[in-house]
Amino acid sequence: MSISRGTKIVVSILAAIVLAFIYVPLGVILINSFSTDRSLSWPPSGFTLQWWGKAIDNEGVRSALVTSIGVAIVASLIALVLGVLLALALGRYRFFGREAISMLVVLPIALPGIVTGIALNNVFTSFLGGLTMVTLVIGHATFCIVVVFNNAIARLRRMGGSVQEASADLGASGLTTFRLVTFPLLRSALVAGAILAFGLSFDEIIVTTFTAGPGITTLPIWIYQNLFRPNQAPIVNVVAAALVIFSILPIYIAQRYSNADETAGGLI
Amino acid sequence: MRIAGLLAAPMAWLVVVYLGALLALFITAFWTVDDFTGQLVRTFTLKNFQEVFSNPAYLTTVLRTLGIALSVTVVCLVLALPLAMFMARIAKPSWRPLMVALVLTPLWASYLVKVYAWRAMLQPESGVIAWFLKPLGLSGPGYGTVGIIITLTYLWLPYMILPIYAGLTRLPNSMLDASADLGASGGRTFRSIVVPMIFPSVVAGSIFTFSLSLGDYITAQIVGGTTTMLGNVVQTTYVTNLPFAAAVATIPVVIVLLYLMAVRRSGALDNL
Numbered sequence: 364m365s366i367s368r369g370t371k372i373v374v375s376i377l378a379a380i381v382l383a384f385i386y387v388p389l390g391v392i393l394i395n396s397f398s399t400d401r402s403l404s405w406p407p408s409g410f411t412l413q414w415w416g417k418a419i420d421n422e423g424v425r426s427a428l429v430t431s432i433g434v435a436i437v438a439s440l441i442a443l444v445l446g447v448l449l450a451l452a453l454g455r456y457r458f459f460g461r462e463a464i465s466m467l468v469v470l471p472i473a474l475p476g477i478v479t480g481i482a483l484n485n486v487f488t489s490f491l492g493g494l495t496m497v498t499l500v501i502g503h504a505t506f507c508i509v510v511v512f513n514n515a516i517a518r519l520r521r522m523g524g525s526v527q528e529a530s531a532d533l534g535a536s537g538l539t540t541f542r543l544v545t546f547p548l549l550r551s552a553l554v555a556g557a558i559l560a561f562g563l564s565f566d567e568i569i570v571t572t573f574t575a576g577p578g579i580t581t582l583p584i585w586i587y588q589n590l591f592r593p594n595q596a597p598i599v600n601v602v603a604a605a606l607v608i609f610s611i612l613p614i615y616i617a618q619r620y621s622n623a624d625e626t627a628g629g630l631i
Numbered sequence: 632m633r634i635a636g637l638l639a640a641p642m643a644w645l646v647v648v649y650l651g652a653l654l655a656l657f658i659t660a661f662w663t664v665d666d667f668t669g670q671l672v673r674t675f676t677l678k679n680f681q682e683v684f685s686n687p688a689y690l691t692t693v694l695r696t697l698g699i700a701l702s703v704t705v706v707c708l709v710l711a712l713p714l715a716m717f718m719a720r721i722a723k724p725s726w727r728p729l730m731v732a733l734v735l736t737p738l739w740a741s742y743l744v745k746v747y748a749w750r751a752m753l754q755p756e757s758g759v760i761a762w763f764l765k766p767l768g769l770s771g772p773g774y775g776t777v778g779i780i781i782t783l784t785y786l787w788l789p790y791m792i793l794p795i796y797a798g799l800t801r802l803p804n805s806m807l808d809a810s811a812d813l814g815a816s817g818g819r820t821f822r823s824i825v826v827p828m829i830f831p832s833v834v835a836g837s838i839f840t841f842s843l844s845l846g847d848y849i850t851a852q853i854v855g856g857t858t859t860m861l862g863n864v865v866q867t868t869y870v871t872n873l874p875f876a877a878a879v880a881t882i883p884v885v886i887v888l889l890y891l892m893a894v895r896r897s898g899a900l901d902n903l
Contacts, residue, residue, distance in 0.1 A: 367817050371721050378717035381710045381788075385737055388748035388785065391759055395751060403750065404757035445641040452637035464638075467645050470653075474887075475846020477862045478880045481869050482652040485659065485877075505649050508641065537633065559739075566741040568849060583743045590747065590853065599747070606741040613739065618732070 389607055396604035403596050418601035427585035431565055434496070434581060438503035439511075439560035445504070446511025446556060447549075454519035471506035476569030479506065484573040494576040502574035503567060507560035514556035515549060522548055555617040562613040566606070582606065660877035671874070679878035689864065693882060696861040699776065700844035703783045704791075707840045708833060710784070711791040718792075719799035731796070738789045746853045749782040750774075753854055774856035782854050783844045790839035798832030799825075834894055841890060845883040 366374075391405070396414060398407030418424055449468065453461055471479050483505070487498040526548070530540040568583040575584065586602055589595040660679060663672045683689045718730045737745070752759045753774060760771035772778055802825065810820040848862025855863075861883055869876035 366720060370817055374713050374716050375721060377713035378721075381714040382733065384710065384785070385734070385788065387759075388745065388752055389737065389740060391751055392744060392748045402757070403754055405751065405754075405759045405762050445644055448637045449641040452634050452641075456634045458634065464642070464645075467650065471649060473842070474653075475842070475862065475880075475883055477846055477848055477865050478653075478656070478884055479649075481865060481873075481876060481880060482656040483648075484869070485656055485873060486648075486652040489655075501648060505644070508645070562739055566739075566743070568743045583741065586743055586747065587849075590750075603741075603744040603747050606744045610739050610741050610744075611736055 392600070392607055393604050395600045398597070398600070401597060402593060403600070414597040414601045418598045418605070421598055423580070423585060424582075424598065424602055427580045427582045430580060431582040434500055434503055435561045435564040437500050438507050438564045439557050441500070441504035442507035442511050442560045443553065443557050446508045446560075447515050447553065449508070450512050450515035450519055451545075454516050455524070468509050468512050472509055476567075477573075480570045480573030483570065487574060494574060496576060496579055499571065499575040499579060499581075502570045503564040506567070506570060507563055510559040510563060511553070511556035514552045514559070518549055518552035558613045558617045562610055562617075566610055656877045657881060659874050660881050662874040664872050664874055669871070679875045682875065683879060683882065689879075692859055692861060692864055695776070695858070696845060696883070697886070699780055699783065699860065700841050702780045703787065703844045704837045704840045706780065706784045707788050707791040707836065710788060711795050711836065715792050715795040715799055718796050719802075727800075731793070734789050734792050734796075742786065743849065745786055746782055746850050749778070749785060749854050753778045753781070774854050776855070776858050778854040778856070779851055779858060779860070782850050783847060784840075786850070787840040787843050790843070791833075791836035794832040794835040795829055798829040802828050834897075838887075838891065838894065842883070842887040845886060 394407065395403070395405075397410045397412065398414075399409035399411045400407055449464070453465060479502075483498070483502050484494070487494055487501075491498060522545075526544050527540050530544045531537075535543065566583060568587060571581055571584060572587075575581065580588070582602065583606075586599055586606075589599050659671075661675050661677070663674075663676055663678055664670070665672050683693065714734070718727060718734075722730060753771060755761060755771065755773040758771055761773075764771055772781070806824055806828075807820060810824050815823065846862055848860055848866050851858060851860045851863050861879060865876045865880045868879070
């Protein structure tokens with residue numbers, strides 16, 4: 364290695380500063396949720412657990428949480444089915460338009476959220492007669508397909524085709540091969556993909572604002588609505604802190620079910 | 632036949648729901664709204680685009696948004712280099728999975744919460760940055776363009792770190808040794824070997840940092856003060872004038888597509 368000692372020290376210090384830049388804001392969110400202050404001010408003048416209790420008892424927060432979980436479950440189940448079908452088709456067969464399809468899957472998260480948002484909003488309000496819970500779920504499922512697809516296709520590529528061929532040589536039908544060979548090998552990647560899709564849906568705000576029917580409040584929408592109300596700051600702080608904790612959990616679970624590069628592949 | 636069965640449902644979804652919606656929006660951009668009735672006028676016109684590029688207020692917003700997206704990309708690059716360098720070349724190889732996890736984790740923390748965190752950080756007078764800078768006799772940037780750049784940098788930084796890290800781990804030691812053997816200084820090796828070798832990674836990262844910044848509007852709403860971006864124009868006009876909002880929304884998409892084409896032509900992504 365040709366990196367001098369001096370360079371190493373300087374780069375290490377800079378790296379530490381960048382890591383601090385990444386984690387200090389998350390730390391501030393967690394600390395603020397225990398602050399006794401009623402406004403968003405630093406440093407906190409004291410610490411208390413009372414806002415956590417108040418947030419848990421808050422009716423708006425509770426129903427928003429239930430809505431978010433419900434939408435995320437249904438959207439990730441739809442994404443799971445569509446993503447797997449797509450991965451099986453694109454992973455197994457070579458055909459005209461294959462590249463175009465793999466581009467199309469990524470489009471909903473590659474394009475700015477507001478473009479996807481108003482495009483869906485326009486279609487839903489013109490053709491489906493308005494926004495409802497169903498349109499919200501459709502919107503979420505659309506951008507969740509890609510994470511399931513990426514996880515499944517990465518696993519299929521690593522698997523190769525030989526096990527399926529062996530199964531077919533032994534006389535198994537296509538469906539039997541899928542049931543006894545492909546699916547068990549794919550299962551953990553699918554669990555990871557579904558968890559990541561859940562996480563993506565649970566946190567989403569932009570497509571949500573444009574596709575949720577009136578009165579439907581997910582947790583991010585609840586935060587957004589209460590963000591600028593000064594007297595709600597302590598509760599918003601708690602919800603934000605809880606979201607940091609609960610949105611980071613899924614990647615640890617997902618990582619246990621897949622390789623690190625598959626998890627990264629969910630987003631990148 | 633089998634393949635048709637596999638593709639039918641997902642393609643129906645993506646093409647009918649998504650691609651159809653995008654096309655409809657794109658077509659709407661060439662329509663107008665009747666000023667009196669508020670009804671859509673379905674005749675082809677370039678009026679909306681002319682309005683964006685002839686009205687100084689909108690033109691400034693286009694340029695400001697471009698400037699913000701470029702600044703975010705540059706700041707991301709400057710911050711990503713030392714951390715990626717440390718991960719790939721200085722830290723023990725056994726630390727690498729942990730370091731990658733540390734960089735990836737914030738990507739999954741809620742987008743809105745991260746922007747909210749910066750609202751707390753940037754708050755004038757009583758924010759974390761203001762508190763930190765006060766003893767030095769300085770004041771923080773507060774809410775505004777700088778705040779937007781910092782926050783967007785924070786949001787998209789992992790997308791720049793990870794490709795550069797991957798590029799640096801692929802860099803063969805023998806090449807660096809050869810450069811040193813031939814008498815190059817550390818700086819010269821960095822300029823002549825490392826930079827050309829990781830350039831494709833930087834381009835890959837910049838696609839994310841640049842295009843994600845171009846379309847953002849929530850960040851500007853929460854930490855931008857009175858500063859607005861293209862996304863804010865779309866968001867405030869789409870209810871009353873959908874064709875105009877659609878025209879504005881196509882601008883970042885076209886810029887991103889042009890950027891992707893330029894990148895592809897330069898061949899930067901070929902050996903990624």
